[in-house]
Amino acid sequence: MPIDISNIPMIDTHEHLVDESFRVSRENDILSMFLRHYITTDLANAGLSNGKIQELRDPGRPLEKRWVYLEPFWRKVTHTAYARALTIAMRDLYDIPCLDQETIAEAGRRVTDASQPGLYRKVFHKAGIESAVVHDLDSLYDENKTWNTPLPRPSDPPGLFMKVIKGSDLLHIRSQTAFFDTVTRLSESPVHSLQDYLDLVDSVFTRSPAAAAVKIGHAYSRTLASTRPTFHEAEQAFNQLIFSAQPEELASGAAVRPLEDYLWHYIIQQATLHNLPIQIHTGLLEGSYNNLDNANPRHLIPLLMEYKEARFVLFHGGYPWTRDFIALGKMFPNVWLDMCWMWVISPRAGRGMLHEMIETLPQNKVTAFGGDYIFVEGTYGHSVLARQNITRVLEEKVTEGWFSEDEACQYAQAVMYDNARQLYVKQV
Ligand SMILES: [Zn+2]
Secondary structure (H helix, E strand, O other), X not given: OOOXXXXXXXXXXXXXXXXXXXXXXXOOOHHHHHOOOOHHHHHHHOOOOHHHHHHHOOOOOOHHHHHHHHHHHHHHHXXXXXXXXXXXXXXXXXXXOOOOOOXXXXXXXXXXXXXXXXXXXXXXXXXXXXXXXXXXXXXXXXXXXXXXXXXXXXXXXXXXXXXXXXXXXXXXXXOHHHHHHHHHHHOOOOOOOHHHHHHHHHHHHHOOOOOOEEEEOHHHOOOOOOOOOOHHHHHHHHHHHHOOOOHHHHHOHHHHHHHHHHHHHHHHHHHHHOOOOEEEOOOOOOOOOOOHHHHOHHHHHHHHHHOOOOOEEEOHXXXXXXXXXXXXXXXXXXXXXXXXXXXXXXXXXXXXXXXHHHHHOOHHHEEOOOOOOOOHHHHHHHHHHHHHHHHHHHHHXXXXXXXXXXXXXXXXXXXXXXXXXXXXXXXX
């Protein structure tokens, strides 16, 4: 029962794409881009050392020599969905059927040659992506870190991206130095108290009228669970940590916890006040070695219970807690479920989820695609996997007699476009 969703445009709910001007001026060596994330984790877990990965990313070294070293590891991961996305991108965008010793030099040339203004628009058009919600990670490449600010920067290219407020940078206190760096970038007024800092957080929201959402990724460094500290408890932690004579004390998670938890609540309140969805990382953590338990979406339940007016968008299918994730969508009117990253984590798990979400949830609560890539070729490859697998699920649902063909296409329109538009595009 063929279903055709190729003409349905997508709003991509989550990307980390660097601005195009940066991509075309500097970041266009194939391995330096492709080995930035995801496949790199597969390669590292297959035995490739971090030191070697750094060398392989170095555009100053000859590409073919780098490939010779990489290839045996590459062969160990070519069947993963991370690799599949790249293979699809190389095939469709650059007419390179597979990356190997024969093709790597030409592949590298084509990727570099394509790095011209207009690249993103062209790739988005081919992928059928109308626009994307972007949490830019340009600071990853910027030695001076001058772009590392929670404020959304102007979009490049304009009109294609909707930027987010980087909420984690406001609430996760990594060190005194990092804290005062953030403060200096955000304001000329000094911060002497917790109240001063909360005023600064307010100002980030009021200065970001074009923001599409607030993004919180703190599960990478701490639990999603939150206590309910009082202002006084948070203030004590703030005074002790931020103005401590021994900055190293900040390394202690327990000491910083009342402050971070207080800020976490405060950011939810601010987002609600400004009618911004709150995108929250749940589930799988990118990279090797981290505490997966921190990212269990069930840790969020007390917050979901408390903030009934907030719009919580839970990310990444909560993988591997996909059923818990779906159950949260079924139980909480203030929860939206987002499948960003899912189709390159596991298409099969994504299909299973989508089947179950069709059977359990109102269709306005699901957003089915977010590329979650730093480089646009990844976005493209992921989008193809998303369309293929969404199509397959819908065809299965039609064959099972659950959907008519019309219902299946209408569902696709909702989860690929309408729901994301409702959440993120400013209605005028
Ligand atoms: Zn992400």
